[in-house]
Amino acid sequence: MQIKDAVVFITGANRGLGLEFAKQALARGAKKVYAAARDVSTITLPGVVPVQLDVTKPEQAAAAARACGDVTLLINNAGIGRVGGIASDNAETVLREQLETNLYGIFHVARAFAPVLGRNGGGAILNMLSILSWVNTPMLGAYGVSKAAAWALTNSLRAELAPQGTLVAGFHGGFIDTDMIRDFEVPKARPEDVVRQSLDEIEQGAVEITVDDSTRQVKKALSDGVYLMDPMAAH
Template identity: 60%
Template sequence: MKIEGAVVLVTGANRGLGLQFAQQSLARGAKKVYAAARNPSSVTLAGVTPVKLDVTHAADVTAAAEHCGDVTLLINNAGIARVASVTQAEGAAALREQLETNVFGMLAMSRAFAGILGGHGGGAMLNILSVLSWVNTPAIGGYGVSKAAAWTLTNALRHELRAQGTQVVGFHAGYIDTDLTRGFDIAKATPEDVVHQALDAVEAGDEEVMVDELTRRVKQGLSHSLYLKDVMGG
């Protein structure tokens, strides 16, 4: 689908990737951009319509669907990360918190807007995932679990919404220079570049976009491993 003339809703749009998605959607000629955040007063970008939304609150999700019934592109960007391994004392609580936002929040928004997208000819849904959909690291083990679940959810949504013509795109990335990765001393992609690639993928009709070399290598290695396991009977 084309961003020009689209009505876009971005969750977690007050900063980081969400802010970039809102900015670049406007730059590409979106008809309207809803910028959703827990605190709508934190949305300061000119030209957008702020929306109060906590994706873990059912009432907020319902209100957003009622208020934003003209949406043709839903960008499920809202997410959280907690530094905790799954085995440490606070690991279970941290995992539950991340699942509530990164998986059940995404599911709530997708369910609330599926009919809206279908009613406008199908539209598109872009789900922000991670290279940690496929690998994991002890420092943020629960985050990886939540992103793996969100990847599987994205695949389920793609199959279930295909009949109504909705394009469902999975976005995978390694480290991006946002608040989420502050303190990590490692090479990072810029939000501007990865958002540009993601919106290009939406416009190209793609179902998946990997925006950096690390992510592409991990996916290629995963695919190769699964292929060898299949052909060798492992």
Template identity: 65%
Template sequence: MKIEDSVVFVTGANRGLGLEFARQALQRGARKVYAGARDPASVTLPGVVPVKLDVTDPAAVAAAADAARDVTLLINNAGIARVGSLMDDGALDALRDHFETNVFGILALSRAFAGGLAANGGGAILNVLSVASWVNRPILSAYGVSKSAAWALTNGLRQSLREQRTQVVALHAGFIDTELVRGFEVPKATPADVVRQAYEAIEAGAEEVSTDDFTRQVKAGLSGGNYLNDTAPR
């Protein structure tokens, strides 16, 4: 599908990667861009339609889908990432929190918007995932588990929505220069480059896109035994 003339809904669109998704959608000629955020007042990008949205609140999700029935592209960008190991105190609660946003949030939005996408010709859903879908280190263990689950969820949604001609795209990236990883002293991609590649993948009809060399190497090595353990960032 083309971004030009599309109607885009971005979750977590008030800052970081979500803000860049909204900005580039406008630049690429989207007819309308909805910007979902817990606090609509925090959405300051001119030209978008702010929508109050907490992806973990079923009533808020239903209300957002009802208010944006013309959507042709849903971008599930909202997510959380908390530092910690699966052996830390509170790991179970942390994992539940990650799943509520990073997994169940994606599923709730996708289910809520699926009918509208079908009515509007099929459209597309893009889920923001991570290289952590495939590698896991103690610094972000719960996050990695949730992204692995979100990858499986994305693959399942793709099969479930194929009959209604909805394109479902998985976006995998390493560290991106946003507030989410501000304290990490590691190489980071720019939000602008990641979003550019995401939109190009959607327009090319792709089902999956990896936005940097390391992520592409990890994906290529999925069947390589100890490859992932040897190359995962520490």
């Protein structure tokens, strides 16, 4: 599909990658860009249509789909990241919180908008995943579990929505220079670069988008049957 003249709905569009997706969609000539966030007062980008949406609330996702019935591209960007593994004292709390947004958030919004996309010719869904969908690290263990589950959900959606002509793509990347990881002293990709590549690949019909060398190396290693204990070993 082409971004030009598309109607784009972006969750978590008030900052970080979501904001960058909104900017670039407008720059590419999208007919309309819906920018969704829990607090619409935080959406200040000129040219977008603000939408109040907490992705953990299925009734709000359904209301957004009813109100935005012209959508042709859904970008499930909203997500949270919490430091912590799955063997720590507070692991259950940390894991449940991230599953609610990173897994069930995608589930609620994709489920609500799938019929909309079908009625509008198929369109596309882009789910924001991670290098940690495929490998994990103790520092972000619970986050990795949520992203691995979201990858499995993405694969299921792709198979189920193919008959209606909907492309379902997954974004996989390492550390990106956004507020979520501002305190991490690691090499980071630029948001504008990964968003530009993602939109290019959506237009080309890609189903798995790997936006940096580390992620591509991890994918190749796993395809070759090599298990990586630490994803950063790909650097």
